Each structure stands twice: as structure tokens, then as C-alpha cells.
Amino acid sequence: MDVVTLRLGGELMAIPAECLREILEPVPVTRVPQAGNFIGGLINVRGVVVPLADLRVTFGMTLTEATPDTRMLVLELPIAGDEIVVAILADKVHDVTGLDPSTLEPIPPVGTRWPPDFVRGIGKWQGGFMILPDLERIFTQGAQKGSLSAVAEEGV
Amino acid sequence: MDEEIGGLFRQEAAELMASLERGLLDLERAPKDRAIIDAVFRDLHTIKGSGAMFGFAALARFVHEFESVFDNLRQGTHGVDQAVIAVALRSCDHIGRLIEAPEGAEAASAELLDALRLAASGETAAAPPPGWSLVFRLGRQVLRLGGNPRLLLAELAELGAADIRARLAAIPALDALDPQDCCTGWQASLPATVPQTAIEDIFLFYRDDMQFNLQDAASAPDLPAAAQPPAEAPAPPVPAPSDPVPVPDPAVAPPAPVREAPAAAPANPPVAETMRVETGRLDELMDRVGELVIAEARLSALAQRFGDPSLLAVTEDIQRLSSGMRNATMSIRMVPIGSIMGRFRRLMRDLSQTLGKPIAFTTGGEDTELDKTVIELLADPLVHILRNSADHGLESAEARRAAGKPETGSIELAAAYSGAEVLITVRDDGRGLDAEAIRSQAIARNMITADAQLSQSETFRLIFEPGFSTAKKVTELSGRGVGLDVVKRTIETLRGQIDLASEPGKGATVTLRLPLTLAIVDGLQIEVGGENYTFPLAAVEECVELPPEFETEGRSSSFLNIRGGLVPFLRLRTLFAIREPVPPFQKVVIVSAGGQRIGLVVDRIVGNNQTVIKQLSRLHAHLKCFSGATILGDGSVALILDVPQLVSLGRAQEDRLRDQHGERAA
Known part of the structure; x- marks a missing residue:
């Protein structure tokens, strides 16, 4: 399969190219109050309002300021039966490369700080490692967590 | 086809x-x-x-x-x-x-x-009466000569012909079939009251070259056998391939009523000419208009920046046109709520018989118009509410007599406009809601704790929670605790709200408050801490300056005195966790929903503009304070504030304050 490689929070990540719709230079982000850090913004992608997510929150990485290399990737993901368009941040986008799914290795149970649920596997690229995040699961949980926290808020 | x-x-x-x-x-x-x-x-x-x-x-x-x-x-x-x-x-x-x-x-x-x-x-x-039995077969050439069997059949039907069937036996195999040949025969039976000449007249121009067999059914005892030859399939519509006219023409479909019009005249008011359009096309039109409105906002921002008078004039023209176009497009999508009220009359009639309770069902405000999507989604919740009123709300005739009420219970369904909302009320004059019973039921089902402090309206609202039912026994209609939570869910997806009021022994009223439209509204743009938000303008009552004594937070009372009325207010700055420093001269936007007013403190009022509502994605659907987002003239995104939700937040705060006061007094 083809993947897009990108750098985020000092790590190399790979996103399946089939779910990538486009790559944008950073556009103004509208903060969404009460939505939390993970999907905390909205952007305008040619007239369509698209939620912007920051995977660094999911993986517990340090949040850094945007650089000239920062990009927004617009993705189309199947979440709970629907195709949902979301954008994610990347510190730098490298290129598209072929990846043999059979070479993917599971995440080692010890010695990593990644939540294992959110990683589909580890691949090799240019002598280094790259993480394949499980975007479907990340966003499904993100949506659920959001509604749970809203319920908790109401309960107060 | x-x-x-x-x-x-x-x-x-x-x-x-x-x-x-x-x-x-x-x-x-x-x-x-x-x-x-x-x-x-x-x-x-x-x-x-x-x-x-x-x-x-x-x-x-x-x-x-x-x-x-x-x-x-x-x-x-x-x-x-x-x-x-x-x-x-x-x-x-x-x-x-x-x-x-x-x-x-x-x-x-x-x-x-x-x-x-x-x-x-x-x-x-x-x-x-036995009537006529007719079998005919037109000449093979009839289609080439410009004949139209469809019209013949229509005329026959007009004479009262029933049981029109095609006889397909003579149609050759497909490879031998010339689509211009008419190989189909027909048979029909006609009432005896039709004179023979009237039937024959229909075929006046075809008689030279056709088989025509008209018999008195009484003299043709073998008709049933002839009418249903086992080998023949049920008649399809007029055979398509032989049809000289390209067909999908709805005007052809109802042949009979056309000439009936004179008879209809006294009963039917004149009906405006209409045309059926696929909903998908309307949605597309609405999307285009939405894009136009956004482009217009950008143009207007540019024109303001350059200040060129001729450019400003054109911008104004386009503004006017796009706003007119928006209104026209929206009115196409509006459907009177009367279109679904009809089916409720049947429902209530059947319910009245099933339950053995006499019910007088009245409707009002049938002309109230709502977006088509809203109307469609509304039908099921209303059925649930009406059933519930009939089954739980109204007492039996004996109980009503004992309570000194008329035996016939009344249920009223009414709709009315109220600002940017439509109110739909279902009112019954039954026993009303029993707050104590609801409370103990909710405790028994672990929905609330035994010491929960709930206001009356909060208690009533429990009946819309999943799994709730106070019915003593489960009836066919209700009592299973399924239904009302569906109502709540549906109304929430429509960004609407449910209110319940009740007086014991006198009846209960369910009020559904729904937004007028889901597509484009007039908006009031405001700014807090450098962020832009939009209010639906129809919900805004007025804007006032925040009195200096409220400049900073920390005062226990959060009520404004608006011409003698106390209006609670919320600070958007606090609500949205904005840390920017507080500017001087904050403004308060007074909004109302469901007859309640609250004030919202903002930094600056930017102005009003047309607002294209973009639904928030599923990932943000849980956010209560926003009904959607829109795109501003500079291309940035602004969130649209959900006024009914904010009002209920303000009311909750008011209730809390009042309860605190009450406790102190006690």
C-alpha cells in the first residue's frame, strides 16, 4: 500500500495515501471552546467547514509552535459507518512511499510510550521506524470521549 | 421505464x-x-x-x-x-x-x-348490474398512423371501465417484434348504464381496421373464464416499445380527473399550479445559494476595504439579490405543518376506539411552515407524544365524570411561530403529570439519587429519558418506556427542545421548540477575546452596554435590570474559557427562546450578515452551545451560538441561585 510519510512531534508517521484528500499550507484555525485539545479547531477548506485534529494530543507529545514546514492534511476516514472529513496537523510532510503491509510489526508491549490501541503497527523507512496510527480508532474514541465529557459536564 | x-x-x-x-x-x-x-x-x-x-x-x-x-x-x-x-x-x-x-x-x-x-x-x-364486456384489438398499423391506445384506454376508464387488461398472446418473440406494430389487444368490462353508442363512439376512428367485440355480460356467461385466461400475465402498462411518444410524462398519469373538474369546483378551493421536483435538486440549489452568500460576504468585505463608490453600489445590488434569492429558495423548501396533521386525525380516531375513551382532537396553526426535512422528522415524535397523551394523559370516561369533567377528553395539536422558532404544542385536559410518581419511579430505576434536588421542570423532563415509564401496566400503546426518549433524541437532532408543563388534574402540555430553518439565517456577528461568533438574528432582542458595576466578575448577583425586568446574564468569556484581558465597554446581547430572556456578555458587536449554517461534524456533535458553524467574509470559520441551549444554561443558573436563596430563607 502507498503511505504518506510525515513528521510529527519528532516521530515519523505514515498515513495511508488512499484516505488523503489534500495537503494545505496552514490556514487560520477557529478554536472550538469546550471541545478539548484533540479536535479543538475548525478550518475552512474551500467552503467546507472541517474539524482540525492534533494527533500530538493523542500520543502525549509536546505541543510546539507552527514552523514554515507545518502542513494540514485533509483526510477522509470511515468512522462508525460514515465517511468523515477531518484535517490533521503535521510538522513536515515528506513524501509518498510504498509499504508492504506484511513487513509491519506490532508495537512492542514494553519500552514505548504509545497507547498500543492507537497504533496499527511499526514500519521501516530509510533505515528508521515509522508509526502507522490507527486513525479510525483514534477518531471514533475521540468522538466518544467528547460526548462522554459533555455528559459529565451536564451532570454537574 | x-x-x-x-x-x-x-x-x-x-x-x-x-x-x-x-x-x-x-x-x-x-x-x-x-x-x-x-x-x-x-x-x-x-x-x-x-x-x-x-x-x-x-x-x-x-x-x-x-x-x-x-x-x-x-x-x-x-x-x-x-x-x-x-x-x-x-x-x-x-x-x-x-x-x-x-x-x-x-x-x-x-x-x-x-x-x-x-x-x-x-x-x-x-x-x-352485469354491464358490458368488451374485447378489442387495434390494427397493426395504428401506431404508425399516429393512433394512441393510451388515450382510448383513458376514455374507456372515464366511461367507468373496470378490469382493463392487456391481451399479450399475439405479441411475437422479441427478435420478430417490430416496435412500431401494435400487437396488444385489450379487454375491459363496463357498467350496464353506459349506452352502447358511447362505447362505440370511442373507437370511431379505428373501426375500419380493428377487431371489436362488445357483449352484454349477462349474455356472455363465459366472461369470467375469458377475463382471466390463466396463460396471460397481469396486464402491464401500455406496452412500452410500441409507444410512439417518449413516456415519462406525469401529466399522462391521471387521465380521469381532468374532465371531472367542473364537478369539483364547489368543493375545492382553486389550487395553485404545482410541479414535482426531486428534493435532491432543492438541496443542491440551497448549497449553491449558500456559496453565493459566502462569496457575497467576501465581496462586501473587499468593497468596504477599497471604498470605491461604484464597487460599493454593485456590492449592495448583489447583496439585495442574494438575500432575495435566499428567501425564495428557502420558501421552496418550506412545507406547512398541516401536511402531516391530517394523518394524526386518523391516528386519534383509531386510538379513541382502541382505548375506549371519547377524544375530541383539534388542530391549529396548520399553515405554520417548517423546512421539509424538519417536518418529515417530526411526524414520528408527534405520534409518540399524541399516543402518550391519549393513553396516559386522558382518564377513562368514568374517571372523568367522577372528577367533574366532560366525558370527552380533548387533545389539541397546535403550531405557531415565535421568533426564530416554531412552537408545536400538544395539550390535553387529562390528569396531568404526577411529579411525585415520576420522582419515585426515577429513583427506583436508579436514574436519580434519592436526595437529588430537581426543579419541577427537571423532574418532568425525566420522562423523556430512556427506560422511563410510570404506566401501571404495559398496554399495547405505551408503558414500555420506549418512545419518549426517541422523541427527545429526534428533537435534539433537529436542534430543538422539549418543554413540559402540567397542572395536576387539569392536564399537561408538551411544547416542542424547533428552529425555523436548517440552512441560512440572518446572523449577528460578535467578538469575544478576538474570536468571532454569530447569533441567529431572529433570537436577538436588543443589545445594551454592560453597566460598569458588572465590569468584573465576582459579584454574586448576575441579573441585569432591563426596563424593570430582571434578566440573568452569562459571560461568554467565562463560558468559553477565554483568557484575553477584558476590554472596557463590554456589551450585552439580550436573546430569547421559548419566552425566556437571557443576556450574554460580549466584547464587541461586529454587525449583521447572512449566515450559511454548516452542520458541525459528528466529532463535534456533542457540543451543546453551538448549533453549527459559518464562514465569514474573510474566509475564516465562526461558530453559531445555540440560543435555546444558552437560554436553558442561563435558566439553570437562575434556578440554582433561586434555590440557594430559598434555602437561605428556609
């Missing part, structure tokens, strides 16, 4: 059946009204005519008999009574089944017809 035409017929038939049902229910109230009987007759006639055209033979046969019964009623041999209406309503349902599954449903036809005849005329029910 068969599918397309069949679909057209189904659509038309559904409308006719709704009209028929309405007519029958009207007739129940005014049994002597000739105009209504005529209207019912007309509906039946049209269903029969188009049914026969489209090959629904079983349907046509059934409706023909149904129609004969009403014809007798129309002739005044026997009045319309409850019994007739009851069977007629069942027959109306049967028509629906005959359209959906003619094979399975036809068995019940005879039984219903017998019941119908019995109810309508008792002793006078002689067998229908």
Missing part, C-alpha cells in the same frame, strides 16, 4: 389515499355534506382510473366496487353513518396493500366489499 411510471403512480396514489382518508374523516363529522361525498367519490374514481392504466387490475376491480357503493350514497339512497366510515377507512388501508402487493392482498377484497355494501345499503344491496 416501468419502474419510473410505477413510481409516479405510487406517489400519486399515496396522495389520493391521503386525500381520501381526509375526506372520510370529514364525512364522519358532516355525514350530510354532498361536497365531501363528491370529493371522496372523485378520489376513488381517480385511483381506479390510474390504477387500471398502470395495470393494477386487482386494485381497479376493488376500487370500482368501492366507488359503486359511494355512488349509491351519492345518489342519496342511504345516508353515511359510522359503520360506513369505519369500513371505508379499512378499505382505504386495503387500497394501499393492493398497490404494494396485489397478489397477497386481493384475497381480502371480497370480504371488505361485502362489509362495505352491507354497511352502506343493507337491504338494497343487489348484485351490481
Whole structure:
């Protein structure tokens, strides 16, 4: 399969190219109050309002300021039966490369700080490692967590 | 093409059946009204005519008999009574089944017809007169010569022909078939009252080259066998390949009613000309208008920046045009709520009988218009609420008599505009809600803790939670605790709200508050801490300056004195966790929803603009304070504030404050 490689929070990540719709230079982000850090913004992608997510929150990485290399990737993901368009941040986008799914290795149970649920596997690229995040699961949980926290808020 | 035409017929038939049902229910109230009987007759006639055209033979046969019964009623041999209406309503349902599954449903036809005849005329029910039996086959060349069998069939149907069937035996195999040859024959039966010459006249121009066999059915005892030759398939619509005209033309579908118009004149008010359009196209139009409005906002921002007078003039023109276009487009999507109220009358009638409670059901505000999408989604929740009122709300006739109330319970369904919202109320005069019973039930089901402090309206709202039911026993209709939570969910997806009010012994009122539209609104743009938000303008009552004593937070009281009225207020800055420093001269936007007002403190009021509502994605659907997002003139995104939600937040705060005061006083 083809993947897009990108750098985020000092790590190399790979996103399946089939779910990538486009790559944008950073556009103004509208903060969404009460939505939390993970999907905390909205952007305008040619007239369509698209939620912007920051995977660094999911993986517990340090949040850094945007650089000239920062990009927004617009993705189309199947979440709970629907195709949902979301954008994610990347510190730098490298290129598209072929990846043999059979070479993917599971995440080692010890010695990593990644939540294992959110990683589909580890691949090799240019002598280094790259993480394949499980975007479907990340966003499904993100949506659920959001509604749970809203319920908790109401309960107060 | 068969599918397309069949679909057209189904659509038309559904409308006719709704009209028929309405007519029958009207007739129940005014049994002597000739105009209504005529209207019912007309509906039946049209269903029969188009049914026969489209090959629904079983349907046509059934409706023909149904129609004969009403014809007798129309002739005044026997009045319309409850019994007739009851069977007629069942027959109306049967028509629906005959359209959906003619094979399975036809068995019940005879039984219903017998019941119908019995109810309508008792002793006078002689067998229908035998009538004519007609078999004909047009010349092979007829299509090439410009003949149109469809018109012939329409004319036959107009004479009262039933059971029109195509005879397909002579059609050759496909490879030998010349589509311009007419190989189909037809057969039909006509009432005896039709003069022979009238039938023959129809074929005046075809007689030279056709087979034509008209027999008195009485003298042709073998008709049943001839009418249903086992080898022949049920007649399809006029065979497509041989049709010289390209067909999908809805105007052809209802042949019968056209000439009936003069008879209809006294009963029907003049109807505006209409045309059916796919909803998808309307949605597309709305999207385009939305984009236009956004582009217009950008243009207007540019024009302001350059300040060129001619550019400003053009911008103003375009603003006016786009706002006019927006209104026109939206009005296309608006449907009066009366369009779904009709079916509730039937529901209440049936409920009244099932429950054995006399119910007077009244409706009001049928003209109130809502977006089509909203109307469609609203039907099911209303059914639940009405059922609930009839089943739980209203007492039995004996209990009502004992309580000194009229035996007939009343349920009222009404709709009305209120600012940017439409209020739909269901009011009954039954026993009302029992707050204590609801509370103990909720505690028993672990929905609240035993010491929970709930206001009365909060307690009432518990009945909309999943799994809740106070009914002592489960009836067929309600009591399973399923239903009202569905209502709540649906109304919430529509960004609406439910309110409940009740007076013990006097009745309960359920109020649904729904936004007028889901697409474009006039908005008031405001700014807090450098962030832009938009209020729906229709919900905004006024804007005032924040009195200096409230500049900073920390005062216990958060009420403003607006011309003598106390209005609670919320700080958007606090609500949205904005840390920017507080500027001087903050403003308060006073908004209202459901008759309640609250103030919202903002930094600056930017101005009003047309706002295209973009739904928030599922990932943000849980956010309560926003009803959507929009794109501003500079291309950035602004969130649209959900006024009803904010108002209820403000009210909750007010309730809390009041409770605190109450406790202190106690």
C-alpha cells in the first residue's frame, strides 16, 4: 500500500495515501471552546467547514509552535459507518512511499510510550521506524470521549 | 421505464389515499355534506382510473366496487353513518396493500366489499348490474398512423371501465417484434348504464381496421373464464416499445380527473399550479445559494476595504439579490405543518376506539411552515407524544365524570411561530403529570439519587429519558418506556427542545421548540477575546452596554435590570474559557427562546450578515452551545451560538441561585 510519510512531534508517521484528500499550507484555525485539545479547531477548506485534529494530543507529545514546514492534511476516514472529513496537523510532510503491509510489526508491549490501541503497527523507512496510527480508532474514541465529557459536564 | 411510471403512480396514489382518508374523516363529522361525498367519490374514481392504466387490475376491480357503493350514497339512497366510515377507512388501508402487493392482498377484497355494501345499503344491496364486456384489438398499423391506445384506454376508464387488461398472446418473440406494430389487444368490462353508442363512439376512428367485440355480460356467461385466461400475465402498462411518444410524462398519469373538474369546483378551493421536483435538486440549489452568500460576504468585505463608490453600489445590488434569492429558495423548501396533521386525525380516531375513551382532537396553526426535512422528522415524535397523551394523559370516561369533567377528553395539536422558532404544542385536559410518581419511579430505576434536588421542570423532563415509564401496566400503546426518549433524541437532532408543563388534574402540555430553518439565517456577528461568533438574528432582542458595576466578575448577583425586568446574564468569556484581558465597554446581547430572556456578555458587536449554517461534524456533535458553524467574509470559520441551549444554561443558573436563596430563607 502507498503511505504518506510525515513528521510529527519528532516521530515519523505514515498515513495511508488512499484516505488523503489534500495537503494545505496552514490556514487560520477557529478554536472550538469546550471541545478539548484533540479536535479543538475548525478550518475552512474551500467552503467546507472541517474539524482540525492534533494527533500530538493523542500520543502525549509536546505541543510546539507552527514552523514554515507545518502542513494540514485533509483526510477522509470511515468512522462508525460514515465517511468523515477531518484535517490533521503535521510538522513536515515528506513524501509518498510504498509499504508492504506484511513487513509491519506490532508495537512492542514494553519500552514505548504509545497507547498500543492507537497504533496499527511499526514500519521501516530509510533505515528508521515509522508509526502507522490507527486513525479510525483514534477518531471514533475521540468522538466518544467528547460526548462522554459533555455528559459529565451536564451532570454537574 | 416501468419502474419510473410505477413510481409516479405510487406517489400519486399515496396522495389520493391521503386525500381520501381526509375526506372520510370529514364525512364522519358532516355525514350530510354532498361536497365531501363528491370529493371522496372523485378520489376513488381517480385511483381506479390510474390504477387500471398502470395495470393494477386487482386494485381497479376493488376500487370500482368501492366507488359503486359511494355512488349509491351519492345518489342519496342511504345516508353515511359510522359503520360506513369505519369500513371505508379499512378499505382505504386495503387500497394501499393492493398497490404494494396485489397478489397477497386481493384475497381480502371480497370480504371488505361485502362489509362495505352491507354497511352502506343493507337491504338494497343487489348484485351490481352485469354491464358490458368488451374485447378489442387495434390494427397493426395504428401506431404508425399516429393512433394512441393510451388515450382510448383513458376514455374507456372515464366511461367507468373496470378490469382493463392487456391481451399479450399475439405479441411475437422479441427478435420478430417490430416496435412500431401494435400487437396488444385489450379487454375491459363496463357498467350496464353506459349506452352502447358511447362505447362505440370511442373507437370511431379505428373501426375500419380493428377487431371489436362488445357483449352484454349477462349474455356472455363465459366472461369470467375469458377475463382471466390463466396463460396471460397481469396486464402491464401500455406496452412500452410500441409507444410512439417518449413516456415519462406525469401529466399522462391521471387521465380521469381532468374532465371531472367542473364537478369539483364547489368543493375545492382553486389550487395553485404545482410541479414535482426531486428534493435532491432543492438541496443542491440551497448549497449553491449558500456559496453565493459566502462569496457575497467576501465581496462586501473587499468593497468596504477599497471604498470605491461604484464597487460599493454593485456590492449592495448583489447583496439585495442574494438575500432575495435566499428567501425564495428557502420558501421552496418550506412545507406547512398541516401536511402531516391530517394523518394524526386518523391516528386519534383509531386510538379513541382502541382505548375506549371519547377524544375530541383539534388542530391549529396548520399553515405554520417548517423546512421539509424538519417536518418529515417530526411526524414520528408527534405520534409518540399524541399516543402518550391519549393513553396516559386522558382518564377513562368514568374517571372523568367522577372528577367533574366532560366525558370527552380533548387533545389539541397546535403550531405557531415565535421568533426564530416554531412552537408545536400538544395539550390535553387529562390528569396531568404526577411529579411525585415520576420522582419515585426515577429513583427506583436508579436514574436519580434519592436526595437529588430537581426543579419541577427537571423532574418532568425525566420522562423523556430512556427506560422511563410510570404506566401501571404495559398496554399495547405505551408503558414500555420506549418512545419518549426517541422523541427527545429526534428533537435534539433537529436542534430543538422539549418543554413540559402540567397542572395536576387539569392536564399537561408538551411544547416542542424547533428552529425555523436548517440552512441560512440572518446572523449577528460578535467578538469575544478576538474570536468571532454569530447569533441567529431572529433570537436577538436588543443589545445594551454592560453597566460598569458588572465590569468584573465576582459579584454574586448576575441579573441585569432591563426596563424593570430582571434578566440573568452569562459571560461568554467565562463560558468559553477565554483568557484575553477584558476590554472596557463590554456589551450585552439580550436573546430569547421559548419566552425566556437571557443576556450574554460580549466584547464587541461586529454587525449583521447572512449566515450559511454548516452542520458541525459528528466529532463535534456533542457540543451543546453551538448549533453549527459559518464562514465569514474573510474566509475564516465562526461558530453559531445555540440560543435555546444558552437560554436553558442561563435558566439553570437562575434556578440554582433561586434555590440557594430559598434555602437561605428556609
